[in-house]
Amino acid sequence: MPLQALFQQVPFQASGVAAPPVFEGVANAIAVVVLLLEFGMLRAALLRAQVRLYAGQSVAVSLLAAAVAAGRGIPELYVLAGLSLALKAFVVPLVVLRLLRDARTEIAGSGALGVASEVVVSIVVAAFGFFTVGSLGIASDVLPVSALSLAFAVVLVSFVLMILRRDVVSQAIGFFSLENGVSMVSLVVAAGLPLILEVAFLFDLLVAVVVFGVLMRLHHRRTRSLSTEMLDRLRG
Numbered sequence: 001m002p003l004q005a006l007f008q009q010v011p012f013q014a015s016g017v018a019a020p021p022v023f024e025g026v027a028n029a030i031a032v033v034v035l036l037l038e039f040g041m042l043r044a045a046l047l048r049a050q051v052r053l054y055a056g057q058s059v060a061v062s063l064l065a066a067a068v069a070a071g072r073g074i075p076e077l078y079v080l081a082g083l084s085l086a087l088k089a090f091v092v093p094l095v096v097l098r099l100l101r102d103a104r105t106e107i108a109g110s111g112a113l114g115v116a117s118e119v120v121v122s123i124v125v126a127a128f129g130f131f132t133v134g135s136l137g138i139a140s141d142v143l144p145v146s147a148l149s150l151a152f153a154v155v156l157v158s159f160v161l162m163i164l165r166r167d168v169v170s171q172a173i174g175f176f177s178l179e180n181g182v183s184m185v186s187l188v189v190a191a192g193l194p195l196i197l198e199v200a201f202l203f204d205l206l207v208a209v210v211v212f213g214v215l216m217r218l219h220h221r222r223t224r225s226l227s228t229e230m231l232d233r234l235r236g
Helices: 003-007 022-043 047-072 076-103 115-135 145-164 168-189 195-223 229-233
Strands: none
Touching: 022 047, 022 115, 022 145, 022 168, 047 076, 047 168, 076 168, 076 195, 115 145, 145 168, 168 195
16 A cells, blocks of 8 residues: 555544544654653753754654655655755764764763752743644644644753753754754645755854854864853853
C-alpha cells in the first residue's frame, strides 16, 4: 500500500469512538517528541547533552517534513527534509561540538532560576502557547491544528531557554531550536511554499551558526569562559 494511501486512510470506529487517521497520529506524536526534547535541553546540565538533544529534535522535525511529503503528496518536502537532516542534525551539532572541544568546557552555565523553577516556568509558558493557539480556530489542510499548538509551545520554551540560561552555548542552542519550532509552524500553515524559500530559511540558520561560532570564540578568548554572567556588569 502506498504511503500516501496509508496516511490518508479513513478513521475507524471502535466502541463508538473515532480513532484519528494514521497521518494525524504520526504528526502529533512527532510534534510531542519535539516539545519533550526542548524540555530536555532546558534541564540538561552538560553542554554536549544539549547539542545531542538538539540533533535529535532536528531529526524529528525532518521526519515530520517527510511525513507531510508522504501524507499530503508534496514531493518538494522530501528535498527539504533531506537538507534539514544534513544541516541541522549533523553539520550544526558537529560545529558546536568542535567549538566546545576547543573551549574545553562541559558544564552549562547556571540559570537565572533553579532547574525546578525553570521547568515550571517552561511548562506554564508551553501550556499558555498551546491553549492560546488552539483557541484561535486556525485550520490547516496539511497538519492537524494540535501540531501547530505544539510548535508554538516549542517556540516559547526556546525563548525560555535563551533567556534563563547564562552561557553562550545554551543560548545558541535555544536559538537553533527556536528555528525548529518555526519550521514546524511553516509546515502547518505554509507547507506549499516554493522550495527556494524553504531553502532560504535553512541558509539563515547557517548564517546564525557562523555568527554564534564567532561569538563563542571571541567570548571564550576574552573571558576564558562561556558564561555570560559577567556581561550583566558591563556598562557603556
